[in-house]
Amino acid sequence: MDFELSQEQIMLRDSVVRFVQDHYDFAQRKALAQTVLGHSDENWKIFAEMGWLALPFAEENGGLGGQAVDVAVLTEALGSGITLEPLFSSALLGGRMVETLGSDTQKSAIIPSVLAGETKLALAYSEPNARFVLTYVETTAERSGEGFVLNGRKSVVLQAASADRIIVVARTSGGVADAKGLSAFVVDAEASGLRRQDYPTVDGQRASDLWLENTPGELLGAEGCAAPALNAVIDAATCAVCAEAVGVMQAVLDITKEYVSTRKQYGRAIGDNQVVQHRLVDMSIALEEAKAITEMTAMQLDEGVPDISAQISAMKVKVGDAARFVGGQGLQLHGGIGMTDEYPVGHYYKRLMAIEAMFGDTNHHLNHFASAI
Amino acid sequence: MELRFSAEDLAFQKEVRTFLKENLPAGLLDRSDRGLHPLKEDIVAWQKVLHNKGWIAPNWPVEYGGTGWSLTRKYIYDREYFLSGAPQTISFGLRMVGPVIFSFGTQEQKDTYLQDILESNTWWCQGFSEPGSGSDLASLSTRAVRDGDAYVINGQKIWTTFAHWADMMFCLVRTKSDCKPQEGISFILIDMNSPGVEVRPIVGLDLDHTLNEVFLDNVRVPVQNLIGEENKGWTYAKFLLGNERSGIARVARSQYQLAKLKQIAGVEHQGNGLLIDDASFRSQIARIEIELKALEAMELRYLSQEIAGRKLTAETSILKIRGAEIIQAIRSLTVTALGPYGLAYEPDDVFRRRNDGPIGPEHLHGAMADHLYQRAATIYGGTNEIQRNIVAKAIAG
Ligand SMILES: Cc1cc2nc3c(=O)[nH]c(=O)nc-3n(C[C@H](O)[C@H](O)[C@H](O)COP(=O)(O)OP(=O)(O)OC[C@H]3O[C@@H](n4cnc5c(N)ncnc54)[C@H](O)[C@@H]3O)c2cc1C
Numbered sequence: 001m002d003f004e005l006s007q008e009q010i011m012l013r014d015s016v017v018r019f020v021q022d023h024y025d026f027a028q029r030k031a032l033a034q035t036v037l038g039h040s041d042e043n044w045k046i047f048a049e050m051g052w053l054a055l056p057f058a059e060e061n062g063g064l065g066g067q068a069v070d071v072a073v074l075t076e077a078l079g080s081g082i083t084l085e086p087l088f089s090s091a092l093l094g095g096r097m098v099e100t101l102g103s104d105t106q107k108s109a110i111i112p113s114v115l116a117g118e119t120k121l122a123l124a125y126s127e128p129n130a131r132f133v134l135t136y137v138e139t140t141a142e143r144s145g146e147g148f149v150l151n152g153r154k155s156v157v158l159q160a161a162s163a164d165r166i167i168v169v170a171r172t173s174g175g176v177a178d179a180k181g182l183s184a185f186v187v188d189a190e191a192s193g194l195r196r197q198d199y200p201t202v203d204g205q206r207a208s209d210l211w212l213e214n215t216p217g218e219l220l221g222a223e224g225c226a227a228p229a230l231n232a233v234i235d236a237a238t239c240a241v242c243a244e245a246v247g248v249m250q251a252v253l254d255i256t257k258e259y260v261s262t263r264k265q266y267g268r269a270i271g272d273n274q275v276v277q278h279r280l281v282d283m284s285i286a287l288e289e290a291k292a293i294t295e296m297t298a299m300q301l302d303e304g305v306p307d308i309s310a311q312i313s314a315m316k317v318k319v320g321d322a323a324r325f326v327g328g329q330g331l332q333l334h335g336g337i338g339m340t341d342e343y344p345v346g347h348y349y350k351r352l353m354a355i356e357a358m359f360g361d362t363n364h365h366l367n368h369f370a371s372a373i
Numbered sequence: 374m375e376l377r378f379s380a381e382d383l384a385f386q387k388e389v390r391t392f393l394k395e396n397l398p399a400g401l402l403d404r405s406d407r408g409l410h411p412l413k414e415d416i417v418a419w420q421k422v423l424h425n426k427g428w429i430a431p432n433w434p435v436e437y438g439g440t441g442w443s444l445t446r447k448y449i450y451d452r453e454y455f456l457s458g459a460p461q462t463i464s465f466g467l468r469m470v471g472p473v474i475f476s477f478g479t480q481e482q483k484d485t486y487l488q489d490i491l492e493s494n495t496w497w498c499q500g501f502s503e504p505g506s507g508s509d510l511a512s513l514s515t516r517a518v519r520d521g522d523a524y525v526i527n528g529q530k531i532w533t534t535f536a537h538w539a540d541m542m543f544c545l546v547r548t549k550s551d552c553k554p555q556e557g558i559s560f561i562l563i564d565m566n567s568p569g570v571e572v573r574p575i576v577g578l579d580l581d582h583t584l585n586e587v588f589l590d591n592v593r594v595p596v597q598n599l600i601g602e603e604n605k606g607w608t609y610a611k612f613l614l615g616n617e618r619s620g621i622a623r624v625a626r627s628q629y630q631l632a633k634l635k636q637i638a639g640v641e642h643q644g645n646g647l648l649i650d651d652a653s654f655r656s657q658i659a660r661i662e663i664e665l666k667a668l669e670a671m672e673l674r675y676l677s678q679e680i681a682g683r684k685l686t687a688e689t690s691i692l693k694i695r696g697a698e699i700i701q702a703i704r705s706l707t708v709t710a711l712g713p714y715g716l717a718y719e720p721d722d723v724f725r726r727r728n729d730g731p732i733g734p735e736h737l738h739g740a741m742a743d744h745l746y747q748r749a750a751t752i753y754g755g756t757n758e759i760q761r762n763i764v765a766k767a768i769a770g
Contacts, residue, residue: 128733129642131712136644155733156713177645199732202718202741209733265509275758324705331748335507335756336532339749340584341576350578350745353708357715367653 003295009073015050016077024081026344032084033204037162039084048117053091056236057099061111068236068301072243072294079247082351084205086120089159092237094121097167100229101184101221110165110186122163124154124187124210125230132364134234135179135227141170141217148172148185148219149193150212160208161198164189168212169230172223182226185217192216203354204347235312238359239301242294242319245355249287249322252330252348256280259345260333276333283329286322293318310372313365320362323352378445386449389428393457396422405460406633407736408704408743409721410583413496413538420462420493429491430467432616437475437483438491444680455625463535465497466490469613470543473560477601477609486541486562500530500544500563500587501610507532508759510545511554511607515589517546517561523593524548524561526569529586532753536572536585539565549604560606562598569593579745580720614755621689621754622696624669630703631662637710637736648710661702668695687767690760697750697757704744711737718742 005013023043032040047053056071057063066074071092078087095114098107098121113119130136139152150170160166166187174181187194193215196208220226257280260271270276297315300308327349331338338345356362378386401415411419423429431447433439442450455461471490474482489495506513515528526546536542542563549557563570569592575584600609635658641648648654675688708715714733718741724731731738751757 126713128714129644131641131643131648133644156716197729197732199717199719201716203716207716264505265507265512267509267512270508273758275761328748332751332757335752336502336584336749339578339752341578341580346578346745349748353744354716357709357711357713361709361712361715363651363654363657363709367651370653 003292005073009070012055012070013073013077016052016074017080019046019050020078020081020083024083026347029082029084029204029347030341033200038200038204038206039086039162043083044085044117044120047085047087048115052087053095053117054115056092056096057111057115061099061107062115063099063111068239068298069295071236071240072298075240075244076247076250079244079249079351080251082203082248082251082347086122086159086162088237088241089122089157089163090114090120092240093123093158093233094163094165094167096233096236097123097184097229098186098220100233101226103221106186106218106220119164120159120162122157122160122166123169123233124157124160124166125169125234126155126157127153128155128209132360133177134230135182136177137169137171137182138176139168139170139212141172141183141185141219144214144216148217149214150185150187150217151214152212154210154212156207157210158201158205158207160189160196160210161206166194166210167220168210168217169226170212170217179227181224182230183223184220184226184229186220187212187215187217201354203351205354231309234359235308236301238312238316239294239298241355241358242290242315243298245319245323245352246287246291246294248348248351248355249283249290249326252326252345252352253280253283253287255345255348256283256330256333259337263335270333279329279333283326286325290319290322307372310369313360313369313372316360316365317362317369320356320365323356327352378449382445382449385446386453389450389453390457392426393453393459396426397457397459401460402458404739405458407739408630408707408746409739410581410746411460416460416463417493417496419459423462424491424493429462429493430471432468433471433475433491437471437487444676448676451620452625455623456629458629461626463493463496465499465535465539465543466493466495468616469499470497470541470562472616473543473600473609473613476612477560479597481597482562482600495541496535496539498533498536498539498542498565498587500533500536500542502532503529504531508756510610511558513545513547513554513558515544515546517548517559517594519548519596520593522596524596524599526561526563526589526592526594528589530589531586532575533572533585533587534583536565536587537574537582541565542570542587543600545606545610548606552604555607557604558606558610559603560600560609561594562600563589563592563594567592567594577746578748579742581722581742581746583746615689622668622672622692623700624665624672624696627665627668627696627699627703630700630707631658631665634658634703634707634710637707640736641710641712641734643712648712654710657706661699661706664695664699664702668692668699671695687764690755690763690767693754694751694757694760694764700750701747704740704747707740708744711740715741 054063055066059065098110141148141150168185168187172183193213195211198208201207263270293315330345337343430439435441503513517524517526544563548559569590571588573586574582638649717732
């Protein structure tokens, strides 16, 4: 057992920390979040050049063969800058679906350009009626000539507006709630019959709802096999986003510690009040727990521990609770200034709120864990 | 101990309920249901309706245009008011400066300001907090220096809600420094159109504009605008903050919003089922509802103590602490109820300009905005930490 970072992991972390320092000061991030794209293609090039996009992919597909623990090092460090580039949607979700399901031809046609940052992907799996149930899919795909046509609606598809191709999960057989009968398709962003409604998310990122009307799609791999792949990809992404939350919470704690030691009321620093000190202690404890269970889960993912899903849920619950507490108290201890868009702590809070609602919220994962007892 | 209201009180309750149902404008109600701030013209128009009915100022004495209701009637009215879904009337004139003026003001001040407050012709804002003085309000440093028949005021206020809509600001200023901080503060009324007043917006977490900074640069304010005596402002401010704390528990508003949350959970799908049928989600609603029941019982118990003539001290802090925490829990669970759509967020003014229809379910818009705004419920009007300090002192005896 070893929770220590390897030499490579330390280098990876340091390179991300430098990137955040150079490209993600608060003003830069705020300006980026307000552009139409919502992130920077220059930064995206850096993500590719640094190998961060290649990290989670197997070496045989041109990747770096990084494991969950490596990805966690990456996303945790990015969390300190609450970066906006579509690492999740393009690499950890869309890209990994292609890697997990795609034929050799599809992999070699798509993955290299995703790793190079030339093609952006998005993954459209959730639907308005599904809430967080991955296998509840009303969108259908039917054979039509050589290929398939898709019909249905997808909701809150992260970064769909900037994606060149969208991996869409649709049903090729079975009832709406069946785990069997799900397939994944590569849909071109410009495909006919595809309509998008774009909107910002609370954390300054972008998402879309999609309407598919006889939209052509290319089957990814074999028909009817998407559910296990989707589960595995979402599990890994959940671990990555929890690691990001750890980085975000660390930033909240750092900013708050700094603030309470400089802000004076009643003639002394507000941090001199023991109640404030204990609050910071409780925030630190929550963060320590979240960090430990996330690292533990990442190692278990890498070990290939069977039936990992309960562990994933345990992690998401713990991290979700910690995020609410640390984020909320970070705001509280700032008083009025924390409530403003001009001050960083609220932006971290909003990212934490977003993470809580991603890949199954606390209630969803608590239920899932309970059902596995 | 007696639970029931008298027959007359019940008839009054019915009258209030019917009036509100028949007169509350749909647009105002919709924004209030969503947790969006009312638009200025809408809330002003609504307050005028309440004024015409004679109900705009339940806590003012009859001689100044109040209702003369008993504490029980006021309680019933407030409760019905918030259970109707109506947004709270704006406090700055009606609950804050109005009572200060009729309690401590000169006849001229009463004649000048009270009627316009009742008729909602004048929008007031509260200039208390400063960048360096929040919780420790008495340390404030905005300075007023007497110069002939005017005070010349220099300094800065912050977090001034709706200052950009305001005609007048009631303001705490320092008129003396070689004394205990509380003993050198004066309470003064400033015309926002005076030369030297500059209002700058502060964008909130919800990306909306309610907060402001107000800069005061050699602003000349006539001495007639001083309330009461020079250097006695702290007494008036404490009186005002005491008034601010009545109805602070927001029980009826929370009950209303909890009912809305149940409605949302009743239409949100979760695969083949509905969110409301999810046992653990139900438990979360139940837990909040139980907290709210205890808060309501506590508020009623304190009310009965007040009716019996006892003066409340730490009790209002207890109500504020729990009331704010419960509101936050409800508004946070309302966002949770949206599931993945909880991520989507667009500020109100942008949302209203969309030409491709609303995002997601009909009930999405407003939930996150209010969740974010309500984070301030444990900050404004004295933070929860400061309220706990007050309770700590009180129970230490
Ligand atoms: C949405 C909103 C609207 C507002 N509207 C108005 C308005 O219209 N007019 C107006 O004048 N003001 C307004 N305010 C200001 C509000 O009253 C202050 O924010 C509040 O008094 C806290 O002051 P502060 O922000 O300076 O925080 P600080 O006093 O700096 O407090 C920061 C943190 O330290 C804690 N703290 C401070 N002292 C102690 C202590 N002794 N022990 C333990 N903890 C302590 C606080 O609880 C808080 O968590 C508004 C604020 C908000 C957020």
